[in-house]
Amino acid sequence: MSAILAATDSVSGSLGAVGYGLAAIGPGIGVGLIFGNGVQAMARQPEMTNVIRTNMFIGFALTEALALLGFVVPFVFP
Amino acid sequence: MSADVVLASEGGGCHLFSGCGFPAPGAEIFIFDPMFHIGPFEVTKPALVAAATAAIVIAFFWAAFSNAKLVPSRIQGLGEMGYLFVRDQIARPMIGKEGDRFVPYFMTLFFFIWMLNFMAFIPLIQLPVTSRVAFPALFAIVSWAIYMTLTFKRNGLVGGFRNLAVPSGLPGWVYILLTPIELLSNVIIRPFTLTIRLFANMFAGHMLIAVFSIGAWYLVSPSIIGMASATASFTMAIVMSAFELIIQFLQAYIFTMLVASYIGQALEEAH
Numbered sequence: 190m191s192a193i194l195a196a197t198d199s200v201s202g203s204l205g206a207v208g209y210g211l212a213a214i215g216p217g218i219g220v221g222l223i224f225g226n227g228v229q230a231m232a233r234q235p236e237m238t239n240v241i242r243t244n245m246f247i248g249f250a251l252t253e254a255l256a257l258l259g260f261v262v263p264f265v266f267p
Numbered sequence: 268m269s270a271d272v273v274l275a276s277e278g279g280g281c282h283l284f285s286g287c288g289f290p291a292p293g294a295e296i297f298i299f300d301p302m303f304h305i306g307p308f309e310v311t312k313p314a315l316v317a318a319a320t321a322a323i324v325i326a327f328f329w330a331a332f333s334n335a336k337l338v339p340s341r342i343q344g345l346g347e348m349g350y351l352f353v354r355d356q357i358a359r360p361m362i363g364k365e366g367d368r369f370v371p372y373f374m375t376l377f378f379f380i381w382m383l384n385f386m387a388f389i390p391l392i393q394l395p396v397t398s399r400v401a402f403p404a405l406f407a408i409v410s411w412a413i414y415m416t417l418t419f420k421r422n423g424l425v426g427g428f429r430n431l432a433v434p435s436g437l438p439g440w441v442y443i444l445l446t447p448i449e450l451l452s453n454v455i456i457r458p459f460t461l462t463i464r465l466f467a468n469m470f471a472g473h474m475l476i477a478v479f480s481i482g483a484w485y486l487v488s489p490s491i492i493g494m495a496s497a498t499a500s501f502t503m504a505i506v507m508s509a510f511e512l513i514i515q516f517l518q519a520y521i522f523t524m525l526v527a528s529y530i531g532q533a534l535e536e537a538h
Contacts, residue, residue: 198297212473218341239356239360240360241358243356243361243524246517246520246524247521247525247528249521250464250521250525253464253468254460254463254464257463257465257467257468257471258467259463259466259491260467260470260471261463261466261470264294
């Protein structure tokens with residue numbers, strides 16, 4: 190924690206951008222997993238494509254919300 | 268040339284090598300002065316565009332369905348395609364047999380949100396209205412009210428809370444942890460994330476296009492590297508616009524689908 194506080198003193202420029210970069214890691218992995226597994230599922234069972242796609246987009250939307258929260262926060266708390 | 272480029276040029280004609288920094292766009296590109304007043308209300312550009320969009324959507328479906336025939340005319344065929352998409356891709360998979368009852372609401376949501384998003388590409392307007400948080404917030408609040416009403420109407424007071432907070436089929440001790448989380452997630456976080464998802468997507472998309480458009484204008488300068496970068500930046504603005512076109516549709520679809528899945532959950536019989 191003290192290392193982070195020390196870093197905030199020495200890092201110049203937009204910390205918001207750095208923070209968003211960090212915040213996007215998790216959702217990035219999540220979205221990759223969702224679409225990767227979704228496409229794999231569609232390839233394995235093409236007749237279920239519609240159901241898979243619908244559920245894939247729900248999962249995508251839920252995960253993406255996290256990345257977008259990270260995007261909005263710097264505007265809310267400047 | 269997009270409005271953002273014009274905006275940048277109004278901001279002093281900043282160019283590379285002319286001794287001024289990159290005029291990066293901020294949240295201020297979404298803030299408008301009131302154009303005129305109706306009583307105590309200040310009417311700004313987003314409000315005006317939203318009213319116009321509503322009129323366009325109403326006019327389209329009026330033209331499509333006011334005089335419906337068995338053999339559809341061209342515009343009725345288009346309207347029916349939209350109706351079938353919402354019914355077969357959103358309402359029925361998410362809600363089931365009862366889904367048809369809610370199709371009118373989903374139609375309104377889907378097409379209104381889509382057209383509000385699409386306003387980003389109408390020349391001279393070029394503003395996705397949903398990038399003002401009030402619009403998605405209103406859609407989310409109305410949808411949330413429907414979700415809550417249906418939950419308690421269908422399941423009663425106790426059953427409603429059970430539907431919201433106690434998912435069935437888990438070992439007993441999990442509920443101590445899960446019940447507060449589920450309640451918080453379903454009642455408070457859901458409308459909030461619905462709002463943020465739509466708002467932030469449109470906000471970010473518009474900002475991205477603005478950055479590349481202003482970047483292209485800024486890089487226009489008497490040098491080969493500058494012109495090459497300006498071309499690249501402008502190309503990127505066009506590519507991003509194409510990407511946004513998909514995102515606009517996708518966000519309207521996801522918003523409607525999530526609302527449908529919430530309603531489907533509310534109507535689910537207790538096991």
